[in-house]
Amino acid sequence: MKDPALNGSLQIPSLKPKPADISGVENLIRTMLKKHKTPFMLIRKSVLEKQFTRFTKAFPEVTPYYAIKANPHPKIVKTFAELGASFDVASAAEMKSVLKHDVAPSRIIFANTIKSKEDLITARRRGVKLMTFDNEAELYKIAENFPKAHVICRIKVANRGSVVQLSLKFGAEPDQAFYLLRKAKSLGLVPKGVSFHVGSQSTNVENYLQALELTANIFREARENDMPLKIVDIGGGFPIQHFENEIGINFERMAAQIRKQMKALFSKQTEFIAEPGRFFAGPAGILVTQVIGRAFRDNQNFYYLNDGVYQDFSGMVFDHCKYEFKTLRRGPKYKSTLAGPTCDSLDILSNGEELPELYAGDVVYAKSIGAYSSASAVSNFNGFEPAKIILV
Ligand SMILES: *Cc1c(COP(=O)(O)O)cnc(C)c1O
Numbered sequence: 001m002k003d004p005a006l007n008g009s010l011q012i013p014s015l016k017p018k019p020a021d022i023s024g025v026e027n028l029i030r031t032m033l034k035k036h037k038t039p040f041m042l043i044r045k046s047v048l049e050k051q052f053t054r055f056t057k058a059f060p061e062v063t064p065y066y067a068i069k070a071n072p073h074p075k076i077v078k079t080f081a082e083l084g085a086s087f088d089v090a091s092a093a094e095m096k097s098v099l100k101h102d103v104a105p106s107r108i109i110f111a112n113t114i115k116s117k118e119d120l121i122t123a124r125r126r127g128v129k130l131m132t133f134d135n136e137a138e139l140y141k142i143a144e145n146f147p148k149a150h151v152i153c154r155i156k157v158a159n160r161g162s163v164v165q166l167s168l169k170f171g172a173e174p175d176q177a178f179y180l181l182r183k184a185k186s187l188g189l190v191p192k193g194v195s196f197h198v199g200s201q202s203t204n205v206e207n208y209l210q211a212l213e214l215t216a217n218i219f220r221e222a223r224e225n226d227m228p229l230k231i232v233d234i235g236g237g238f239p240i241q242h243f244e245n246e247i248g249i250n251f252e253r254m255a256a257q258i259r260k261q262m263k264a265l266f267s268k269q270t271e272f273i274a275e276p277g278r279f280f281a282g283p284a285g286i287l288v289t290q291v292i293g294r295a296f297r298d299n300q301n302f303y304y305l306n307d308g309v310y311q312d313f314s315g316m317v318f319d320h321c322k323y324e325f326k327t328l329r330r331g332p333k334y335k336s337t338l339a340g341p342t343c344d345s346l347d348i349l350s351n352g353e354e355l356p357e358l359y360a361g362d363v364v365y366a367k368s369i370g371a372y373s374s375a376s377a378v379s380n381f382n383g384f385e386p387a388k389i390i391l392v
Pocket of ligand 1: 067070197200238275
């Protein structure tokens, strides 16, 4: 819980670094500190737009469905809706938050392979027809609650090198996909295609190339059995840079290889869609926190920030993510520890951070933290509410 009184007692540092040190981002942070109490997350709209344009330029044949679980903030959803994106939702709650922005139901995919009966009924009522599945029991549930729904079979693919391994939880065996799609048809559903997710923050393009090959085999089998498929959903996973001097991440080069494979393996009539989350929202976010106290222990300075793993740094736990911590203060650096404000010892952000000597009120910020940060800091991540408390 954020305690406004705690934040209110913080002072804005009056530091005067040399003009040469002041980057655009730091100027922006200084301006915002005059108006807002920390912690705050700045989302740069220009960067959201830039990421959208990068994606559509690199993948001109692919319709992007923004996976709002990365950051479902209404203004982010609105920005992408206005840019013409489509949307990937995982629950009825997410579906409703997208439909609020005048997005046609045909621009939404219900991409959770396991859907509750209630959520399926909401999808039917709202006209969100397209959805994924990965097993037979789900097909029976869909057929019962949403007759004639359009279904895409999600297959299990390699997640080699990806930071978040989604194949641990989802995906039919590729050699079962055709059987499942035919089953869907026999139940009155409309088999549309195949999807996969190579795992999040996937820097290994081979995952996509192999997944496309598996998908092409399923398309061939379906075609040969008079059940032609139309949609290839290449999922999310597109990586972003979290550290300024990080090497080995080149989205445009990956995209070019993936595109080449799509062209080689599929006919011109094939419809390609993707579900980028991190790539769309991550780079736009800057999290600004302040030091609330310091201690010296284990031969190191410990700095306690007013945001931690239970709040906007939740990605360090749930998303296995590391961030580059920066300060507005300059000076000689010492190995230091950064910790969050809660009374839990899990709430330590970094043990070996090279930082200048910091004082209460000093700013510590992190960039490229727009995805899987504030989204997973709340209790209804992905639109799923926790249990209500009933005193008996
Ligand atoms: C989380 C998720 C995404 C988004 O993944 P990124 O790695 O953030 O691009 C897309 N599709 C599905 C089904 C997901 O669960």
